[in-house]
Amino acid sequence: MLDSTLTGLELAGLAGWDNSKVSRYEHGKQTPTEQDIHTWCALTNAPLHVADLIATVRNVEAxxxxxxxxxxxxxxxxxxxxxxxxxxxxxxxxxxxxxxxxxxxxxxxxxxxxxxxxxxxxxxxxxxxxxxxxxxxxxxxxxxxxxxxxxxxxxxxxxxxxxxxxxxxxxxxxxxxxxxxxxxxxxxxxxxxxxxxxxxxxxxxxxxxxxxxxxxxxxxxxxxxxxxxxxxxxxxxxxxxxxxxxxxxxxxxxxx
The missing domain is CATH 3.30.870 (Endonuclease; Chain A)
Structure with missing residues (x-):
């Protein structure tokens, strides 16, 4: 989200998430779902990051x-x-x-x-x-x-x-x-x-x-x-x- 003009609160609002969800993702306190990754990247105009982020999430536990x-x-x-x-x-x-x-x-x-x-x-x-x-x-x-x-x-x-x-x-x-x-x-x-x-x-x-x-x-x-x-x-x-x-x-x- 560093390259986006959206604030965390604005991103949460557009995505329909509670206000603290973006913060939990940013600080590693919660693992995002693949759907949330697609949503995040779509709203921040970063579609090229989807594949890398999903690969990371799939690999977190393994x-x-x-x-x-x-x-x-x-x-x-x-x-x-x-x-x-x-x-x-x-x-x-x-x-x-x-x-x-x-x-x-x-x-x-x-x-x-x-x-x-x-x-x-x-x-x-x-x-x-x-x-x-x-x-x-x-x-x-x-x-x-x-x-x-x-x-x-x-x-x-x-x-x-x-x-x-x-x-x-x-x-x-x-x-x-x-x-x-x-x-x-x-x-x-x-x-x-x-x-x-x-x-x-x-x-x-x-x-x-x-x-x-x-x-x-x-x-x-x-x-x-x-x-x-x-x-x-x-x-x-x-x-x-x-x-x-x-x-x-x-x-x-x-x-x-």
Missing amino acids: AWLEWKRIQSHNAQKKTAKVETESKLIRGYDPDLIPGLLQTREYATEVLRECIQFVGGPDDLTAAVAVRIERQQVLRKGMRRFHFLIAEQALYTTVGSDEIMVSQLEHLAAQVRSSRVALGIIPRTARFRAPVTNFLMYDVRQVQVETVSAELTITQPREVALYERAFQILMKQAAKGEAAREMIQIAVAARPT
Whole structure:
């Protein structure tokens, strides 16, 4: 309403709402219905904002998921469903190897630490099994995958040196995969975008993990920002044999 000449009281009057309704919406004390969004935008001459606002409202209750649910095997199954429905899956991680590229031992250690950190349900075995099962999506259908990781992810110790060497060798094998594109952002790369870990499913949904929750983003203009960030990171990434060489250097740095 900032670009409109209407006051809150005038908007409420035109919409047939009680006088406090506009204020409750503006201060986030009440979630607007989709019909109210259409009404608001029509009266303030802002029809182009309807799609973004409705996407936001639909996502309010679903956006934040507790880590306790994220790491449970039921949540893993929900993620698997999104992956199955997607044709292009892209992601970036600054510290860890992406879940779809993890070995069983690496995944076990990651999930164990997460469960212990938040005190989630003790379903480690089931969660690991589903994560490994999810990896079948790499070999089925016509999907394409593009993962970017920061060089730090090659050195973050998960479990033990033995687990890390096995994981890095598995990662190196993916460099020559015809279905998976892998890029590694050198640690000396210039700062170009304020990003944390995220996964993009086609151009319709982005998942971002924080310390306490997972944020699911569907608002078109926000998804576009992650698309832009991915394109920036992709230009900075080492690919092909250059990426493979970086992985081999990380392997050689591990005690034998």
